[in-house]
Amino acid sequence: MSQTPANLLTTLRAAPPLVQCITNYVAMNIAANVMVAAGASPAMVSAAEEAEEFAGIAGAVTVNIGTLSPPFVAGMRAAIRGAQQAGRPWVLDPVACQATRYRREVVQALVAEGPTIIRGNASEILSLAGEVSQGQGVDGRDAVEMAEKGARRVARSSGAVVAVTGAVDYVTDGTRAVRIEGGSPYMPMNTALGCSLTCLCGAYAAVAEGAFDAAVGALAHFAVAGERAQEGASGPGSFAPRFLDALAAVTPEALSGAVIHDAAVHA
Numbered sequence: 001m002s003q004t005p006a007n008l009l010t011t012l013r014a015a016p017p018l019v020q021c022i023t024n025y026v027a028m029n030i031a032a033n034v035m036v037a038a039g040a041s042p043a044m045v046s047a048a049e050e051a052e053e054f055a056g057i058a059g060a061v062t063v064n065i066g067t068l069s070p071p072f073v074a075g076m077r078a079a080i081r082g083a084q085q086a087g088r089p090w091v092l093d094p095v096a097c098q099a100t101r102y103r104r105e106v107v108q109a110l111v112a113e114g115p116t117i118i119r120g121n122a123s124e125i126l127s128l129a130g131e132v133s134q135g136q137g138v139d140g141r142d143a144v145e146m147a148e149k150g151a152r153r154v155a156r157s158s159g160a161v162v163a164v165t166g167a168v169d170y171v172t173d174g175t176r177a178v179r180i181e182g183g184s185p186y187m188p189m190n191t192a193l194g195c196s197l198t199c200l201c202g203a204y205a206a207v208a209e210g211a212f213d214a215a216v217g218a219l220a221h222f223a224v225a226g227e228r229a230q231e232g233a234s235g236p237g238s239f240a241p242r243f244l245d246a247l248a249a250v251t252p253e254a255l256s257g258a259v260i261h262d263a264a265v266h267a
């Protein structure tokens with residue numbers, strides 16, 4: 001039985017899950033505010049000395065390679081170990097993984113650990129799938145449709161649910177897929193909203209029975225809030241506070257109105 005975004009948001013708000021977010025320096029504050037507004041309890045805990053222990057008390061772990069360095073990688077590995085031991089979900093954000101050999105190698109090793117959900121822009125997912133990526137640093141430069149086939153392949157080979165975000169988002173576990181409409185063109189003009197969404201995928205995964213429903217729930221929450229925040233915004237700056245307000249104001253009833261279509265799955 002699938003759990004709708006509305007069901008999951010009700011559960012989330014009733015008991016905000018603790019999510020251990022190992023994210024980049026750019027995203028830390030933005031993502032923490034997004035999480036609290038949406039109804040989760042984030043903790044940006046990444047030191048290798050405590051990350052494994054902390055993961056034992058968290059509902060989910062999220063790891064993001066945006067400002068990668070060896071200490072971050074050690075913290076990620078420790079947190080993933082902790083999540084695996086506790087039987088908790090963990091989410092991977094492969095930021096700019098197409099850009100350098102270091103990122104490609106680290107991300108490959110992390111994918112081999114079996115993430116529950118991988119969330120990235122189309123350029124990152126194309127790179128993970130071994131295809132040509134037009135990504136420019138952390139910015140996606142490919143259309144989501146171009147990455148759909150690669151996303152299904154990555155899902156099947158890794159066992160993760162793969163969420164590709166952009167103008168219309170795509171979520172697949174390799175055998176089924178949906179597209180989610182909504183959001184706002186001001187979202188990619190607000191840096192680290194994708195990173196924040198990865199953290200929110202962790203929050204939904206903490207309360208959901210299945211990873212597919214969790215990813216759809218988090219993306220639907222962003223899609224509905226983004227569309228609402230755009231009303232009255234005159235640019236990316238005025239959009240940002242409206243988006244936080246909208247994340248908090250979105251009700252389960254409003255999430256029932258998210259535009260989610262089943263997508264045909266071929267090879």
Ligand SMILES: Nc1ncnc2c1ncn2[C@@H]1O[C@H](COP(=O)(O)OP(=O)(O)OP(=O)(O)O)[C@@H](O)[C@H]1O
Nearest residue numbers: 121165166167183184185187188192193194195222
């Ligand atoms: N053109 C667009 N129209 C509507 N929504 C969009 C558009 N582009 C991105 N979004 C939304 O913005 C959110 C972040 O996705 P995006 O693909 O920009 O992440 P990202 O590239 O990883 O971001 P970052 O690295 O800055 O954190 C998602 O909810 C996505 O649906």
Ligand SMILES: Cc1ncsc1CCO
Nearest residue numbers: 024026066067095138192
């Ligand atoms: C701008 C930037 N640089 C490294 S991570 C990050 C946040 C968006 O991914």
Ligand SMILES: [Mg+2]
Nearest residue numbers: 095121194195
């Ligand atoms: Mg990103």
